[in-house]
Amino acid sequence: xxxxxxxxxxxxxxxxxxxxxxxxxxxxxxxxxxxxxxxxxxxxxxxxxxxxxxxxxxxxxxxxxxxxxxxxxxxxxxxxxxxxxxxxxxxxxxxxxxxxxxxxxxxxxxxxxxxxxxxxxxxxxxxxxxxxxxxxxxxxxxxxxxxxxxxxxxxxxxxxxxxxxxxxxxxxxxxxxxxxxxxxxxxxxxxxxxxxxxxxxxxxxxxxxxxxxxxxxxxxxxxxxxxxxxxxxxxxxxxxxxxxxxx
Numbered sequence: 001x002x003x004x005x006x007x008x009x010x011x012x013x014x015x016x017x018x019x020x021x022x023x024x025x026x027x028x029x030x031x032x033x034x035x036x037x038x039x040x041x042x043x044x045x046x047x048x049x050x051x052x053x054x055x056x057x058x059x060x061x062x063x064x065x066x067x068x069x070x071x072x073x074x075x076x077x078x079x080x081x082x083x084x085x086x087x088x089x090x091x092x093x094x095x096x097x098x099x100x101x102x103x104x105x106x107x108x109x110x111x112x113x114x115x116x117x118x119x120x121x122x123x124x125x126x127x128x129x130x131x132x133x134x135x136x137x138x139x140x141x142x143x144x145x146x147x148x149x150x151x152x153x154x155x156x157x158x159x160x161x162x163x164x165x166x167x168x169x170x171x172x173x174x175x176x177x178x179x180x181x182x183x184x185x186x187x188x189x190x191x192x193x194x195x196x197x198x199x200x201x202x203x204x205x206x207x208x209x210x211x212x213x214x215x216x217x218x219x220x221x222x223x224x225x226x227x228x229x230x231x232x233x234x235x236x237x238x239x240x241x242x243x244x245x246x247x
Contacts, residue, residue, distance in 0.1 A: 092171060105149070178212070
């Protein structure tokens with residue numbers, strides 16, 4: 001192996017030229033290239049993966065695949081009143097995913113999660129954690145705005161859950177924060193009040209999950225900020241622990 005990478009490239013090029021010259025001497029003027037197997041289609045929303053006799057029938061969807069499917073989603077009545085699907089935004093390889101409540105008016109207008117004053121408060125919360133939006137991934141438990149900003153129905157949450165599952169599978173986060181009762185209760189399948197759920201580590205699909213209050217709630221109830229900060233400190237401590245080298 002040459003010490004100089006430029007020289008190494010020259011050596012490889014010289015070898016290729018010699019090989020081509022030898023083939024030309026033998027009368028070989030073309031090489032057969034085997035057909036590449038067709039790319040597997042992404043698995044549909046209700047399928048995590050299919051394999052039959054060692055031959056995979058679909059592949060894990062990418063965020064781009066999922067976004068494209070959601071743009072045409074008609075799985076529940078929420079599609080009728082939406083202006084935009086609120087898919088998600090941020091680092092596609094984030095260690096931390098923030099899952100919020102169903103989109104509100106500003107999210108529906110812009111198509112981006114955690115917008116408006118609640119989003120600005122979230123930005124300040126992330127700053128206090130030593131992070132910013134570009135480092136995390138933000139999405140919603142439900143991707144379309146319910147009319148009148150009502151709570152989504154159980155069947156609407158169920159219709160969106162396969163997309164959220166595939167989002168998390170594509171990202172592969174180490175931790176999840178569930179902001180708000182709808183996000184926490186739907187992810188955990190636990191109808192306990194958020195006051196009882198928050199601050200306690202749970203799991204979603206094997207990923208540690210911390211439920212806490214939504215930034216919009218904190219705008220209405222500033223006294224809850226102390227409790228949320230305690231929850232976020234637990235998340236920060238766990239992230240730091242994962243960065244520490246093993247023994």
